[in-house]
Amino acid sequence: MPVAVFDKSQIKDIQSQPDLRNMPIDRVGVKGVKTPIIVLDKAHKQQHTVATVNMYVSLPHHFRGTHMSRFIEVINEYRNQLIGFPKMEHLLARMKEVLDAEEAHIELEFPYFIEKEAPVSKAKSMMQYMCKFMGTQNDEHQCTLEVQVPVTTLCPCSKEISSYGAHNQRSLVTLRARFTGIVWIEDLVRLVEESASAELFTLIKREDEKYVTEHAYENPRFVEDVVREVAVKLSKIPQITWFSVESDNDESIHNHNAYAVIERDLSHERDGIAG
Amino acid sequence: MPVAVFDKSQIKDIQSQPDLRNMPIDRVGVKGVKTPIIVLDKAHKQQHTVATVNMYVSLPHHFRGTHMSRFIEVINEYRNQLIGFPKMEHLLARMKEVLDAEEAHIELEFPYFIEKEAPVSKAKSMMQYMCKFMGTQNDEHQCTLEVQVPVTTLCPCSKEISSYGAHNQRSLVTLRARFTGIVWIEDLVRLVEESASAELFTLIKREDEKYVTEHAYENPRFVEDVVREVAVKLSKIPQITWFSVESDNDESIHNHNAYAVIERDLSHERDGIAG
Amino acid sequence: MPVAVFDKSQIKDIQSQPDLRNMPIDRVGVKGVKTPIIVLDKAHKQQHTVATVNMYVSLPHHFRGTHMSRFIEVINEYRNQLIGFPKMEHLLARMKEVLDAEEAHIELEFPYFIEKEAPVSKAKSMMQYMCKFMGTQNDEHQCTLEVQVPVTTLCPCSKEISSYGAHNQRSLVTLRARFTGIVWIEDLVRLVEESASAELFTLIKREDEKYVTEHAYENPRFVEDVVREVAVKLSKIPQITWFSVESDNDESIHNHNAYAVIERDLSHERDGIAG
Amino acid sequence: MPVAVFDKSQIKDIQSQPDLRNMPIDRVGVKGVKTPIIVLDKAHKQQHTVATVNMYVSLPHHFRGTHMSRFIEVINEYRNQLIGFPKMEHLLARMKEVLDAEEAHIELEFPYFIEKEAPVSKAKSMMQYMCKFMGTQNDEHQCTLEVQVPVTTLCPCSKEISSYGAHNQRSLVTLRARFTGIVWIEDLVRLVEESASAELFTLIKREDEKYVTEHAYENPRFVEDVVREVAVKLSKIPQITWFSVESDNDESIHNHNAYAVIERDLSHERDGIAG
Helix, strand or coil: CCCCCCCHHHCCCHHHCECCCCCCEEEEEEEEEEEEEEEEECCCEEEEEEEEEEEEEEECCCECCCCHHHHHHHHHHCCCCECCHHHHHHHHHHHHHHHCCCCEEEEEEEEEEEEEECCCCCCEEEEEEEEEEEEEECCCEEEEEEEEEEEEEECHHHHHHCCCCCCEEEEEEEEEEEECCCCCHHHHHHHHHCCCCEECCCCCCHHHHHHHHHHHHHCCCCHHHHHHHHHHHHHCCCCEEEEEEEEEECCCCCCCEEEEEEEEECHHHHCCCCC | CCCCCCCHHHCCCHHHCECCCCCCEEEEEEEEEEEEEEEEECCCEEEEEEEEEEEEEEECCCECCCCHHHHHHHHHHCCCCECCHHHHHHHHHHHHHHHCCCCEEEEEEEEEEEEEECCCCCCEEEEEEEEEEEEEECCCEEEEEEEEEEEEEECHHHHHHCCCCCCEEEEEEEEEEEECCCCCHHHHHHHHHCCCCEECCCCCCHHHHHHHHHHHHHCCCCHHHHHHHHHHHHHCCCCEEEEEEEEEECCCCCCCEEEEEEEEECHHHHCCCCC | CCCCCCCHHHCCCHHHCECCCCCCEEEEEEEEEEEEEEEEECCCEEEEEEEEEEEEEEECCCECCCCHHHHHHHHHHCCCCECCHHHHHHHHHHHHHHHCCCCEEEEEEEEEEEEEECCCCCCEEEEEEEEEEEEEECCCEEEEEEEEEEEEEECHHHHHHCCCCCCEEEEEEEEEEEECCCCCHHHHHHHHHCCCCEECCCCCCHHHHHHHHHHHHHCCCCHHHHHHHHHHHHHCCCCEEEEEEEEEECCCCCCCEEEEEEEEECHHHHCCCCC | CCCCCCCHHHCCCHHHCECCCCCCEEEEEEEEEEEEEEEEECCCEEEEEEEEEEEEEEECCCECCCCHHHHHHHHHHCCCCECCHHHHHHHHHHHHHHHCCCCEEEEEEEEEEEEEECCCCCCEEEEEEEEEEEEEECCCEEEEEEEEEEEEEECHHHHHHCCCCCCEEEEEEEEEEEECCCCCHHHHHHHHHCCCCEECCCCCCHHHHHHHHHHHHHCCCCHHHHHHHHHHHHHCCCCEEEEEEEEEECCCCCCCEEEEEEEEECHHHHCCCCC
């Protein structure tokens, strides 16, 4: 495209015009921005991945609009950088500064790979887990980590009442946690996988399939059991100050899903414990 | 399938077993159940549609599981019935009773058709809007109506700074409202459509396209403008006790979206007004 | 919106302008149009539902564009009408006429409900199946019916090698068929359900859950088995002239799916048989 | 999970059992496998990304099932490797060998980033494009590249008939091509972007917004125009032996889309040209 002659000083800044409707906006910003980032990897130090980003700020009642391009400029500064909870705090402070806002929110969702070993054959393969960093900063700062862990659940009722077999299915467990200090994605994934009837593998051989099938049959779990098992374990981790855990079962005997959720604020119980 | 001989009394009720993990469950139930329902239609009295239903109850810590089939039995009782805010109250009370729960939640999402007339040619066609009833009942009862309204937004900044033209796009406005008395889906849709740069039509002729194009150009709106316009109008409707309004722009100049949301609790301002 | 004074004769018809790029267009039209329709119901004669419609025509190289609003006018003529294979033929002929095209295509996708009875308790509930009518008309006319049937598949390998249990999961079977005469959606759904390890129900009681669990365990099926079972049965129905059948397993032991497809043209084998 | 004692020789190979239904399967395999790969990057030599992989083989009528784990073993061999058309040929040959099949198919879909410069401010940002390698190998070998390019389209009719303004929207152009030699993703993206009313940018400043708005207004395009422009350009590239191009407009004045597609086999025209 040949570029037109252009005098930048003549362009009006409509967004900065005053607004008389007396209606502050809770959140305004951009959704679905894609950017390459790096995240901490417990086994290999760093992992390259691609984040889908939502960024919002609060807008006082007297401004007509926010400056959408500034969100992109901020996220561009963090392109290909290592993003974790400490960097999230800088990122949100930078959003507040650049957008001149009292409150900033950000969500970065990204696929994360963990290498797994099949239980008997020890065959190795990669499993992908969708993860999300979510942060909010006003006078205070709060950061939440989400991991989505697909697992197998085998129905305790079906096992109990049937002469043989038991229906089982893929279930998606979504765990969100706030914490002080460091909590690894790998450890949260592990905690969830150990709370289900069986964990999933990308590569299993016949000897593993036998093992996994029998393991699931020996460990039947309702959606209620899964969220309770996870909740009990999370409650015992002193760094965790808040969590929610959902389990969403693609029931193999229905065309609808079974679902359960527990949310728990532990911040009062943690007072005087974590730094 | 030939049916096996079967003695019902021998089947254990695993779900009713005691649970010792001391972990109550906030919500447990079924997701994605499909059922035909009827809803009130301002122009034609009634409209047949199909709802996708999520139903949850709270589960005390001492029970191991809920009875998933009872949710289906309850929603079956309301199949092909007229569902509105008064019927939602019965439905939730029935869930609490049948599931023996202190709290019940339900969401029914359904497509809703409104016949529209093109602005100049007066050609008639149907527009579909996704709607949702959401209700929660414990000691108290609360019901929320959601309508999703696709509209056109034309960028005020692009119009102002460009010698000709202005970028515009499809935007999805999601309005949620709680209210006393009756509020029609049709009226909420109208209110949103009048707050955008232009409304959408399924069928328009060339003379309508001219009208709609010029109308949008004469009424530029940021996402911020759309949510504010809707919020100002909702604040003036005395039956409304709470609302939220989001606008999500499929920006025609970006591959990401622009987004804004306002949420407002008017229940204190309404005290002593609505019955 | 107040309507502007407007002289229709002055509006240019850009679409009808000649095009010099010498490039005919295979298909051009509208996607995602929503319209209420009626379809034949084996048990209750008629069923109201909502179709999502794609409509395309071929465009000769010498025209610049098609007239998009005419597609909407045609589908509006069929709104709330009974759509089946005979009506599809009229609809496509009407498209060719109104759009002045040599070839017309249409796809109407709609949810369809069938009432099912649980195998032991006989409890009744509704199951929804996504269906599609697809048609193409040039000098010839061809119509295809698609039904999507969710079922249970239980892994024969897992059953064989494990001391107890067997992994199973929800699988989506997509069947497409062309035929002469009448073939009921209900009969195709039944044929698929009888080819899987077990069929799904929206409502089952404990006695049904026992039955379904044991039935699936007694009838293990790979994805390969399901598509073969369906293919063998379809090949024996004399009205069927062509079919394809896919099975897509949401594997409960993996986070990826298992998939198989068979497509078979029986038109030569049918010569001299069907009318 | 503690591992059970296990004698591998005792496990039956159910998949290798003979099948008597006389029904060969066209394609059977795995869907939705995630794996990290590397692809060629015109500007930076290599780019790390994550592929979603579907892999299928044909299955002769006399085998009951394929060996699903072998697909994973094959794709694992190519993990973190540079995948392009030459490597696709090896990969498909390896599938045929390991799965003992006459025909193999693979699809690898991945997000691909290109750095773009805004037209006036020269501000840099990343745009993500979804791409796909698709290959089939039996006695012959065929490979297809797909790129999805979001662009702006501005309606020529709306511009012509309106006193000011013109409706425009985000449109997704999907281009598939088969070719001999090397064709860069970057060049196909560029070719599509130059065929639309305007290209998209992740980051633009006000001076760019003015430029993009006016550029789109000066270059109105129907969906028909976009696919024709792309088709004319592709026809002139001697390496291209086959292509298809679709344009799918999120119409800003409707809640449905406008769509067009051209497919063209140039292999006969290319005979004696390409090596």
